[in-house]
Amino acid sequence: MSRKDLDFEAYRTRLLARRVELEAECDATAQDRAAVEVDQQRMGRLSRMDALQSQAMAQELERHRQIELLHIEQALKRMDEGDYGYCTACDAKIPVRRLDLDPSVPLCVKCAGKAEHHH
Ligand SMILES: [Zn+2]
Numbered sequence: 001m002s003r004k005d006l007d008f009e010a011y012r013t014r015l016l017a018r019r020v021e022l023e024a025e026c027d028a029t030a031q032d033r034a035a036v037e038v039d040q041q042r043m044g045r046l047s048r049m050d051a052l053q054s055q056a057m058a059q060e061l062e063r064h065r066q067i068e069l070l071h072i073e074q075a076l077k078r079m080d081e082g083d084y085g086y087c088t089a090c091d092a093k094i095p096v097r098r099l100d101l102d103p104s105v106p107l108c109v110k111c112a113g114k115a116e117h118h119h
Contacts, residue, residue: 002082005096011103012079015072018104022065022072032058071104087111 002008036051078084085094087108094108107115 003085003093006085006099008079008084011084011099012076014103015075019069019072022069026062026065029058029062033062068104071106074106075104089114 033055036048036055074088075084078086078088085099086092087094088106089111090108092108092110094105098105098109105112
């Protein structure tokens with residue numbers, strides 16, 4: 001059953017806007033994540049290391065973006081199925097305050113805490 005205490009349209013609007021934003025960031029940073037060309041002639045050892053480091057950072061940011069995009073897709077799907085607002089692990093109601101902070105959040109505070117400990 002879907003929750004009467006949630007403003008689904010407001011959350012959906014925010015999720016869709018955030019998805020557009022993330023996809024734009026993906027596109028804008030594609031170049032930074034591309035394989036670093038090691039040109040021995042033109043690039044010194046230090047600038048090669050710099051390039052590899054910023055590439056690694058760009059890839060890490062991208063990884064986080066992809067996880068967030070996945071959470072957004074899943075949240076939108078749960079809205080369609082009427083499961084939105086419930087923890088995907090224990091079915092507890094996720095507090096409105098938590099959803100207001102991040103409408104894509106899939107877990108209640110307790111389960112999110114448990115998931116953290118597994119890392
Ligand atoms: Zn839970």
